[in-house]
Amino acid sequence: MKRALITGITGQDGLYLAELLSAKGYRVFGLIRGQSNPKAAVVERLVPNVEIVGGDLTDLPSLISALEVAQPEEVYNLAAVSFVGLSWRQAELTGDVTGLGVLRMLEAIRIYTGGDMSKVRFYQASSSEMFGKVRETPQVETTPFYPRSPYGVAKVYGHYMTVNYRESYGAYACSGILFNHESPRRGYEFVTRKVTRGVARIKLGLADSITLGNLEAKRDWGFAGDYVEAMWRMLQQDEPDDYVVATGVAHSIRDLLDAAFGHVGIDDWSGYVKQDPRFMRPAEVDHLVGDASKATKQLGWTQTVDFSQLVTMMVDNDLELEARAG
Ligand code: NDP
Ligand code: GDR
Numbered sequence: 092m093k094r095a096l097i098t099g100i101t102g103q104d105g106l107y108l109a110e111l112l113s114a115k116g117y118r119v120f121g122l123i124r125g126q127s128n129p130k131a132a133v134v135e136r137l138v139p140n141v142e143i144v145g146g147d148l149t150d151l152p153s154l155i156s157a158l159e160v161a162q163p164e165e166v167y168n169l170a171a172v173s174f175v176g177l178s179w180r181q182a183e184l185t186g187d188v189t190g191l192g193v194l195r196m197l198e199a200i201r202i203y204t205g206g207d208m209s210k211v212r213f214y215q216a217s218s219s220e221m222f223g224k225v226r227e228t229p230q231v232e233t234t235p236f237y238p239r240s241p242y243g244v245a246k247v248y249g250h251y252m253t254v255n256y257r258e259s260y261g262a263y264a265c266s267g268i269l270f271n272h273e274s275p276r277r278g279y280e281f282v283t284r285k286v287t288r289g290v291a292r293i294k295l296g297l298a299d300s301i302t303l304g305n306l307e308a309k310r311d312w313g314f315a316g317d318y319v320e321a322m323w324r325m326l327q328q329d330e331p332d333d334y335v336v337a338t339g340v341a342h343s344i345r346d347l348l349d350a351a352f353g354h355v356g357i358d359d360w361s362g363y364v365k366q367d368p369r370f371m372r373p374a375e376v377d378h379l380v381g382d383a384s385k386a387t388k389q390l391g392w393t394q395t396v397d398f399s400q401l402v403t404m405m406v407d408n409d410l411e412l413e414a415r416a417g
Pocket of ligand 1: 124130217
């Protein structure tokens with residue numbers, strides 16, 4: 092039975108990945124921070140086989156202890172301050188967790204393996220935000236980075252640390268450069284979930300508007316369940332490498348509004364959407380779209396859910412949740 096340690100198991104991707112690995116027969120360990128993190132109960136309810144280990148990406152000894160408990164063959168480093176908007180307001184914390192946290196996890200593996208880093212396979216959750224003010228379209232693994240937020244800068248640091256430990260210590264370390272991926276488990280602060288929940292509440296008569304920032308930005312949105320499959324596939328190859336994972340199709344926030352309102356029968360949403368500078372970013376990433384040809388060719392990865400199916404799935408889920416909450 093293979094053993095895996097997932098950091099960030101309480102997040103969107105962590106839950107999907109834990110389910111995937113459990114279904115494959117792995118013994119799954121999940122790193123959870125804090126002394127009484129209420130999300131531990133959610134993880135235990137949704138993925139009952141997961142074994143919880145305490146630890147924090149800002150605390151190296153706790154990461155070494157977690158490895159000693161889990162004794163994993165595979166480590167998936169998904170933990171991060173992941174909300175781009177927050178990263179300007181808490182830039183130092185973002186650098187510490189999202190950037191230096193990667194170094195700490197790699198160091199913990201180096202210490203735990205006594206220097207033979209090839210014994211533990213490592214996945215780093217890198218991001219399309221590293222491309223930021225894009226240098227070419229679509230973005231591929233070799234596209235130069237130009238991050239536009241403290242989050243993006245921290246992810247670039249984590250990405251290069253992952254590459255560096257592979258080249259310096261022979262680590263089996265992969266960086267997955269994943270474009271936006273969403274699901275009914277997406278945090279409410281992200282624009283897709285904010286929109287699908289808002290639309291559900293408007294449809295149910297529980298709200299009369301949604302307040303957003305920039306409606307012109309374009310993102311390449313896929314389904315989180317598909318993307319964790321790519322993470323796992325990266326760690327099953329003969330050689331470690333870096334991969335872009337994306338759908339290859341970009342949509343604007345306006346397209347997202349069209350799809351979400353359209354699904355509940357509202358064709359003209361202009362009266363329901365307000366804009367507020369509070370939700371504008373100091374520096375925006377205007378247009379991201381990835382080319383996942385390498386992942387398709389080498390990992391055999393493909394998406395199973397397209398944009399329209401994704402939005403429908405999220406709106407339906409929020410209609411049910413909001414109707415229940417009343
Ligand atoms: P979430 O925001 O849903 O989850 C973040 C996780 O990190 C949570 O489990 C959180 O724990 C944990 N965490 C935060 N700080 C610490 C810390 N100091 N020590 C330990 N754990 C911590 O993110 P997603 O699931 O959406 O994303 C997973 C990873 O993939 C992240 O690294 C993100 O940056 C990256 N990524 C995500 C993309 C996406 O579109 N979803 C695209 C590209 C990259 P808690 O619940 O206790 O707060
Ligand atoms: P992103 O996702 O920054 O791409 O990062 P988010 O959903 O926060 O923003 C996407 C785009 O929507 C615009 N936008 C708004 N965003 C939010 N959150 N709230 C609003 O009200 C709003 N109005 C407009 C934003 O300006 C932006 O252009 C996500 C995270 O999961 C990262 O961790 C991950 O690395 C990247 O995706 C890939």
